[in-house]
Amino acid sequence: MSRVALVTGASRGIGAAIAAALAEAGNRVAVGYASNREPAEKLAADIGGLAVAIEVTDPVSIEAAFTHIESTWGKVEVLVNNAGVTDDGLALRMGAEQWRHVLATNLDGAFNVTTRALTGMVRSRYGRIVNVGSVAGLTGSAGQVNYAAAKSGLVGLTRSLARELGSRHVTCNVVAPGPIATDMTAALSEERQTQLAAQVPLGRMGTPEEVAAVVAFLCSDQAAYVTGAVIPVDGGLGMGH
Ligand SMILES: NC(=O)c1ccc[n+]([C@@H]2O[C@H](COP(=O)([O-])OP(=O)(O)OC[C@H]3O[C@@H](n4cnc5c(N)ncnc54)[C@H](OP(=O)(O)O)[C@@H]3O)[C@@H](O)[C@H]2O)c1
Structure with a gap:
């Protein structure tokens, strides 16, 4: 079924792959x-979508979008909260x-x-919300107290919403990627990237498309009985958390 979907932070990386996968799904x-x-405009043209400016920290921009x-x-029936940033550093310093920017x-x-x-989803008695978390929010990550706290916070937000909105047929889930090859990880030193990939049981970084496939499933009508779930797409990195 053709739904109206919004993906934040879809100009590149994982968000762009999610937008393409949702369009592919109709x-x-x-x-x-x-x-x-x-x-964003090029991608929108390619997939028959709509490029929309949306700065997620700014209520005026959100309203305009x-x-x-x-x-x-x-009404927006499918929402993927994918926009994200890192600003790493040891807690001591x-x-x-730096904390607030990443949480914000x-x-x-x-x-x-x-x-x-939400108002539109509740009125329609239909909705799919997927929050893009991170394995760091489950395992913790040295040098990322801000990022890990934000991603962990998304789990609490998601599970509370899942409980609040279940009776309205609105589902809310987290997808928790491990290291994925995007601008975000390209900003790390080559040594750090190699180290990260070596910690992954599957022995490599993931691709944005591998994350997008899972998000697209959670956004589909078929995923009607999945809510409050945290689904890792991390090559096994966070196993057990
Ligand atoms: N890459 C990884 O290894 C990895 C692992 C786990 C989780 N994640 C999560 O996956 C998501 C996407 O990551 P990525 O690797 O694709 O990142 P990315 O390549 O750095 O892209 C980040 C996206 O977020 C947007 N964005 C940043 N700040 C924003 C704001 N204040 N308002 C609206 N949009 C904003 C950017 O928009 P503009 O380009 O227009 O500025 C861009 O589209 C993030 O939530 C990230 O935390 C990534």
Whole structure:
């Protein structure tokens, strides 16, 4: 069934792959971007979607994005909170701004966009919400107290929403990727990337498409009985957590 979907942070990386997979599955996809408009517009043109500026920390931008989507296609029925950033450093040296910036985007951002989408979903008695977490939110990660706390917070947010919204047929799940080859991991030193891949039982980084396939399933009508789940796509890295 053709649903109206919004993916935040879909200008590149995992978000772009998710937008493409949702379009492939027959959805009308709003390709959210913060600063990289051109690649978002190109992707939207390729998949018959709509490029939409959505800065997840800014309520005004969120409202404008939803108004744009609703006036074009109607209510958002499928939401993927994928926008995320890292700003790594040891806790001993982490300033309040470095902490707040990462929490604001990864956790507050998901809350801001989700609450805007919820009214429509509850009224329609249908919704799919997928939050892109991280294995770091389950296992912890040295040098990432801010990021791991934000991603862990997404699990609590997701499971609480799943309980609140079950009776309205709105599902809410987390996909928790391990190291995936995108700009985010390309920013790490080659040595760190090799180290990370070596810790993964499958012995390599994952691809954005491998994450997108799982997200697309959770966003489908077929996933109606899956809610409050945390699904790892991590090559086995977080096994047992
Ligand atoms: N790569 C990994 O190894 C990995 C592992 C686990 C989890 N994840 C999670 O997967 C998600 C995507 O990661 P990625 O590797 O694809 O990252 P990426 O290549 O760095 O892309 C990040 C995306 O988020 C958007 N974004 C950043 N800040 C934003 C904001 N304030 N408002 C709206 N959009 C914003 C960017 O938009 P613009 O380009 O327009 O600025 C971009 O589209 C993130 O939540 C990340 O934490 C990634």
